[in-house]
Amino acid sequence: MFPLILLYVVLTIIRPQDYLPGLENVPILPVVLLLAFASWLFSSAKTFAAPQFLILPAFLLILMISEVTNGWTGGAIDELARFGPVVIAFFVFGAACSTQKRVRVAMGVFVVCAAVLALHGVEQSRLGTGWTGIPLSEGGRIQYVGIFNDPNDLGLLFAACLPMAVFLGRRGTGAMRPVWLGCAMLLLYGIVLTNSRGALLAVLIIAGCYVWYRKGVVVAGILGVVGLTAMKLVSSRMDELDAGEESAAGRVDAWYAGLEMFRDNPAFGVGAGNFTEYNELTAHNSFVLVLAETGFVGFVTWLAFVGYGFWMMLTIIRHVRVPGTDPKVEAEWVMEKQLALTLLLSLCGLFAAAFFLSRSYMVVLYLIAAMVAGHYIGARKRWPELPFFRISDGGWRWVPAAAGSVAALFVLVAVLLRTV
Incomplete structure (x- = not known):
């Protein structure tokens, strides 16, 4: 199961099937995911011991309902086909990342894959075209193929993987330490090239x-x-970090349009994938996109999914243990907290970038979230004193949290519109 889902991660990020001749019409990615899912089904390691394993299928159901409530019954099947594989990948990867070693290996795979894309960007910036045949985007910004054909998507991946690369570099030994630190520097340079x-x-x-x-x-x-x-x-574009600048003003207008869609369709939104049917630009904000397309019901669900990941890692970091006498046990606990801190920082980078991008349904987001959930499940097995998260115990808190977030978005957009 673990090797297969790691292969799926590699194919999802590096995507050789998108540019190598002869592979364009070969369903490599679905087949690998199907094999990983079959391994998960027959594995004793499969688990549902985190709220996210219930929340994500519920979110998929809401995506389907949002299409039906907007008059397109067939859209429910489309959403199942589009987002269903993301749910499967989350289940398999979350179950696979149950030990400290596996979490470190998964981090290493993410970092290496991101570094490959950064190297492609370096070649692209120097030659004008990368080995995929993809040229520089408008403005001389690097891009890749498939789901990373936007420089901003590349930047999101690099930012999310940066804490992992630094962690592996600090914890690495021998020849691998400079390799991981070199990857960290390469990712930073890649972020600069994405501009x-x-x-x-x-x-x-x-x-x-x-x-x-x-x-x-x-x-x-x-x-x-x-x-x-x-x-x-x-960055030349950081000088334009002002709500009155044309690009930023367009984003604010898109946020406003998204909030208007929510006001007109408060329960289930305008339907998954339908934002651009009502506005020329996409939302440029993952939170606004979910709110506009799936309404308050979908927003509460998605916010709970995201929030539990942060909450779990903070729980490990803040947990106070009575020190024992076994140095191996103490070293294992130190590693537990360092892994949690690394994943928390990756989440911070991921969702900070996602706040300015419409990437609410991007598979990489859910793969990292699966790593987070898997790490906490494994940590609870190793340290039973850590709390067990249940939706029935305080899950209602996400409703007022979502309401407060919606209010904050309305206030933020109102303030920004006054500065345009």
Whole structure:
């Protein structure tokens, strides 16, 4: 099961089937996922011991219902075909990432795959075209094939993998340590080449959260201001980080349009994938996109899915143990917390970038979320004193949390519109 789902991750990110001759019409990705799912079905390692394993199928059902409530019954089948594989991948990968070693291996696979895409970007920036045959995008920004054909999507991947690369570099030994640290530098350079404001802000947020954890909020705030200033020097587009700038103004208008869609269809939205039927631009915000397309019901569900991941990693980090006498046990607990911190920082980078992109249904987001859920399930087996998360125990909190988030989005958009 684990090797098959790792192969699926590699094919999902590097995507040789999208550019190698003869593979265009070969269903490699679905076949590998089907084999991994079959292995999961017959495996004793399959688990449902996290709320996300219930929430994600519920979200799929809401996606289907959103199509039906907007008059397209056939759209429910389309959503099942489109998002169903994402749910399957989450189930399999979440069950597979149950040990510390497997989580580290999964991180390594993500980092190596992201580094390959960054190398493609380096070649692309120097020659004008990468080995995939894909040229630079408009404005000289690097891009890849398939789901990463947008520079911003590349930046999101690089930002999410950066904490993993740094962790592996710090924990690595021998010849592998400089390799992982080199990957981290390559990912940073790749982010610069994407010239993605969202990705650069994600890096700043990752660094700020880490400094906050280590040094406190004051130091993090000071370094955040310094970092933002430095990034404006690095990226030409960071100088345009203003609501009145044309690109930013278009995003704000799209957010406003999304909120209007929600007001007109508050329960189940305008239907999954239908945002651009009502607005020329996509939402440019994963939270607004879910709210507009699936309504409050879908937004509560999706927010709970995302929120539990953050909550789980914070629980491990904040958990206080009575130190024991066995140094091996203590070292294992230290590793547990370091893995949780790394995954938490990856989530911070991932959703910081996703706040400026319409990537609510992107498979990479759910693969990283699966790693998070799997790590917590494994941690609970190793440390039974960690709490068990149940939707029945406090799941209602996500309703007021979602309501508050919606209100915050309305306030944010109202403020930004006044500055345009």
